[in-house]
Amino acid sequence: MNVDLTGKTALITGATGQLGRVMARTLGECGANIIIHYHGNEGKANELKQEIESLGRRSMIVRADITQFDEIMSMKDRVLEQFDAVDIVIANAVIQYEWKSVLEQPIEDYSSQVDSCVMQSVFLAKTFVPSMIERKAGRIIGINSECSMQNAPGQSAYVAGKRGMDGVYRVLAKEIGEHQITVNQIAPGWTISENDRLNNTEVSEGYSQTVPLRRRGSDQEIANVVAFIASDLASFITGAYIPVSGGNVMPAI
Template sequence: MARSVLVTGGNRGIGLAIATAFKEAGDQVAVTFRSGEPPEGFLGVKCDVTDAAQVDAAFDTIAAEHGPVEVLIANAGITRDTLLLRMSDDDWDAVIQTNLTGSFRVARRAAKGMLRLRRGRIVFISSVVGMLGSPGQVNYAASKSGLIGMARSMARELGSRGITTNVVAPGFVETDMTAVLPEETQKQYLSQIPLGRFGRTEEIAQAVRWITSEEAGYITGAVIPVDGGIGMGN
């Protein structure tokens, strides 16, 4: 049966691959985007997750078109990489506001509808960096690590109503962001990955789709690494 699915930041990269996987499975998929154009074939809703009023408006639009959100993928995120001593308050605040507070805001709004339905799936897109750390990414790592504590607390709060809350933590994935890395940096990363390659966005998307499926209905509060083995033991 088609479900109402929302993917935040679903207009490119991992977000678009996730949205596409749900659409191919027959779900009704809405994507939020902050700038540019929405991808064709999806309900595109312009929304900055750092703005509570825009989040509320987006959920109202989606409910009118597809019904209340039954599956939320909180994927919208930004980076502002720089070393600790050079990192400004603004660099810190912008990343935390988008990646962590933005995810909290959309999850809170989605949970309201899911509690009424007595079912739902929430997935936060974290990162292997949230567990391993990364020089120059103190803000990003903190935001992605914070998603895990948030998801596990929500799993305990919402579980009795048939709502699962999980985290998918991608490793290094072939996207526009990794494509611009210097060749030496890419080689260095590849040498640390047991599978010896970067992941594909489709591989992240399939893990996300599975964790929201009926087959995964007894999994909540989990962190699913899709990282080629780089984060083993975390």
């Protein structure tokens, strides 16, 4: 049994980021054509495009501010000039900021998290779901976080955005499920990335002691779950919030 995405086209927002680039490579290795969204890192976008094309897949790069509806709509128009349709939409981009306590966190950081988590999800759905409904097929995948369940000090703006995103995805799953479109969220733990490998910061004993598997997960382990959820193997999974955190958070029934 293989994860086969041959003939599918996937859009990954924030594809040049630490997790996004591994998702792009992994879905490409599974057979998908990849639309690489970026906001500021054009160099990495072009590098990633070459990697995907070296796998024998089609790829294109698109720049857009994912907090602006008109830019996402424009992105779709550019994509449809080269691809017939977008089968898989992965909302991975998020605005980075310095975490502080509720009393110290600047107000604009709350707005940025709502814009990049909640509104991005809404804009992507409004832009790409109608054609999925016509085709009676599609995958919407949001990258959430274990922080949504942790609610630890300093996480308030991030948690506010991600928990709002969770609500949108759960409702959307119920609204469009009849069209055989699945809507799911992947919630990584504190993940080892390329930056960690470059800086030798993969090990964090304090964090790992809180994780039942006693280690941090890798970016590849996150991408593997994304690829599975994007595939036909996960055709009867929708409305799920799936932690990939080594058991550090466990949704209850």
